[in-house]
Amino acid sequence: MLEQILCIDDDPITLMLCKKVISKSSFSKEIITAQNGEEALLHFNTLKYNNIKNKANKKPELIFLDLNMPVMGGWEFLDHFTSPAYAEFNTANVIVLSSTIDPDDLAKAKKYPIIIDFLSKPVTLPMLEYLKKKIGI
16 A cells, blocks of 8 residues: 555546545555646645655655646646656656547657556546556555
8 A cells, every 4th residue: 555645636526536436445545636736846845845854754656647737737747846856756656647548648658757657537446456566556
């Protein structure tokens, strides 16, 4: 079981479903959410600048990321998150969750080593079982 995951999506219903399915599956002890990339980066900035003592216990091990969001979308989030400014958090793996599987997005995802999979929404129990095997939890 993972200690903490982060779900980034602008749709509150998707976030609620994500939390419910993950809770039922014993996939992660803690689920935090952000409604866009900017909000997610703010979370990481808070961790970084508040000098939280056990940072390893406070950073997400896995990020579920939507691509199309207002304010800051998934690609822009990834560009910031993979920069040296967030290097201490780059151990988190990213799963792109999208309502459409666009071939251009699939190709673009391959340019980010941090992305370990590109899956179709919504998060389901079989999907989490697949991911458990893939990441070895």
